[in-house]
Amino acid sequence: MQIKRIDLSDDGRVYMIAYIGDKSPEMPYMDKRPAVVVCPGGAYYMTSDREAEPIALNYLARGFNAFVVRYSVYPHATFPNSLVDVSRAMKYIRDNAEEFGIYPDKIAVCGFSAGGHLAASIGTLWNDPEVQELAGCSGEENKPNALVLIYPVISSTRNVQPESIRHITIGIEDETKKVEALAKVSLENQVGKHTPPAFIAHTYSDNVVPVENPLLFASAMAAADVPFELHIFQNGGHGLALASHITFNNEYSIDEDFAKWIDLSAKWLYDTFGKNIPDGPYPRVTYENRCKGGIV
Structure with a gap:
């Protein structure tokens, strides 16, 4: 595995860590992989370590190259700063897809x-003119091919918006512009045909980000006829991350049901992107050729 840091801002405050799987003649169809770009949570106030490297390594183990973006947070998170950060990360990854050994369309x-x-x-605002200009994009360089949304904040309206989202309006002094920004980041209203397919997982009992958030987004995707897979687990609190001993930090952070999301999402991504291997018949590895690193 190769690990590489890429600075996305001049001061090093915004950066990305790439986790790239090694190539092997024994696994020729993994020379190129799909990619997952990870955005940790943290109320736009910080980026959680529990939702960073552990997530990247789990996707790496499932055949994806992974990238963790440490984007702008309070007091630098004023909209659209964080979105521009991730747009720049997406453009950088696509521009260097060959170096990273990934499919630029996966x-x-x-x-x-x-x-x-x-x-x-x-997923919904990648084509916003202001975002595109600030990120140096002119087309679909920053457009994701799929979304994986885990207990996501979605709405800033309809009484389902957690206080944390207000960190992205700090610095907007004009009240009218602040209202406009809050409306823009109420993402159930931004879904359209330009939105990529999504995998969504949440819990009914989440007491920080109400379950209405993913339901609103899924309903908007259904109305726009955009494919999605939605999993609502009855039990489980907020911020479960992998919901396993790996990301354990309190008695509520392990949940064997919610922990299934990582495998479910990986399967969904392969169903969406297609697997790397060609249709059969498959090449046969013999002992002699395996020792030589070859395939017959």
Whole structure:
């Protein structure tokens, strides 16, 4: 595995960590992989370590190259700064797809909580003229091919918006512009044919980001005839991350049912992108040729 840091801002405040799987003659169809860009949560106030490297490594183990974006947070998160950060990351990844060993048309953005809002934002606002200009994009360089939204914040209206989303309006002094920004980041109203397919997982009992958030987004996707897969688990609190011992930090952070989301999302991504291997018949590896690193 190769690990590489890429600075996305001059001061090093915004950066991305790439986790790239090694190539092997024994696995010739993994020379290129799909990619997952991870946006950790943290209320736009910080980016959680529990939703960063552990997520990237789990996707890497499932055949994806992974990238963790440490985007702008309070007090630098004023909209659209964080969205521009992820747009720049997407453009950089696509521009260097060959170096990273990825398919440029198989890039998913995965986000958690506020990071889920950011992932849904790039899925719905990637073509916003201001975002495109600030990110140096002129087409679909920053457009995800799929979204993975894990207990995402979606709405800033209809009484389902957590206080955390207000961190992205800090610095907007004009009240009219602040109202306009809040309306723009109410993402159930931004879904359209330009939005990529999505995998969504949430819990009914989430007491931080109400379950109405993913339901609103899924309903908007259904209305726009955009494919999605939605999993609502009855039990489980907010911020479960992998919901396993790996990301354990309190008695509520392990949930064997919610922990299934990582495998479910990987399967969904392969169903959406297609697997790397060709249709059969498959090449046969013999002992002699395996020792030589060859395939017959």
